[in-house]
Amino acid sequence: APDLSKGISVESFEPSQETHLARSFEIENKLAQAIEKNQFEMLYQPIVRLKDGQMSGFEALIRWPWKENEYISPMEFIPVAENSGLIKSLTRWIIRKTCTDFARIHDKLPESVYMSVNISSADLLDPRFTDDVLDVLRKNNLPAQNLKLEVTEHSVISDLKTAIEQMKILQQSGIRFAIDDFGTGHASLRYLQLLPAAYLKIDRSFIGGVTELERDAAITRATIALAHSLNKNVIAEGVEKWEQAEFLRAHQAEYAQGWFYAKPMPIEELANYRPPQFPEESD
Ligand code: C2E
Ligand code: MG
Ligand code: MG
Ligand code: MG
Secondary structure (H helix, E strand, C coil): CCCCCHCCCCCCHHHHHHHHHHHHHHHHHHHHHHHHHCCEEEEEEEEEEEECCCEEEEEEEEEEEEEEEEEECCCHHHHHHHHHHCCCHHHHHHHHHHHHHHHHHHHHHCCCCCEEEEEEEHHHHCCCHHHHHHHHHHHHCCCCCHEEEEEHHCCCCCHHHHHHHHHHHHHHHEEEEEEEECCCCCCCCHHHHHHHEEEEEEHHHHHHHCCCHHHHHHHHHHHHHHHHHHCCCEECCCCCHHHHHHHHHHCCEEECCCCCCCCCCEEHHHHCCCCCCCCCCCC
């Protein structure tokens, strides 16, 4: 019998997979053109420090209007870019675009506010990546301390040694790393210990139920404790409600991000963004 876990074999080829393949081809073709023609947009979502309610940084998120009046989700096209090798030139575009955007408003923000950019493991295995990033920072007069890179836990594994080497070089120049979507990939605790990442982002699938489901609350508390015992700070993703932010703050998570604070916005709006404040504590 065909082993379905290994993907598409001749025996297991079904119409649904054919449709899926056709869609992937369409995305791949359009991607190559879109990279050439600069057809992407970047939005930015605030990340808030729970201790004082201030914006500590913001995450860059890509948007692609791939057809007239139709955006396609990065959750769909980023994996296609990764599998086709187009991700390297896409990430190169993203780094340039986000850094020029950031440079435009850098003076209007507190000095410590950082930008967090999502990258793929393939980028860390690209020998030109490190120099490219440092070069773009220099050209835009941005301190490396103001850039953070987010790597998803399941994407780093293919060549762990090389990826870690590149991360360390970038880290020595001041760039910090965050492990994204923690809890959803295949990372072992060993892996978590090895990666030179100062931040851990708890996936939003756990945050959604944090005030209602004991199992989500338990995993979130345990992840915060684990991160702290490995000297990492925690960023909670997908905070949509005041009570979730309150739970996270009470359990010593450092940062939060989500629709409760703000949806992703154009760069110009970030300079005027003020997070909603918790009521003053009184005792
Ligand atoms: P991610 O890095 O985990 O980004 C967080 C996702 O959660 C974003 O989805 C964001 O819009 C969404 N989000 C934020 N707050 C909330 C909330 O309160 N509730 C809900 N339901 N969702 C919220 P988005 O922009 O669709 O991106 C999806 C994924 O695509 C990202 O997950 C990331 O893995 C990837 N991605 C996005 N932009 C880029 C990029 O520039 N480069 C790369 N390599 N990947 C990207
Ligand atoms: Mg991210
Ligand atoms: Mg994430
Ligand atoms: Mg996520």
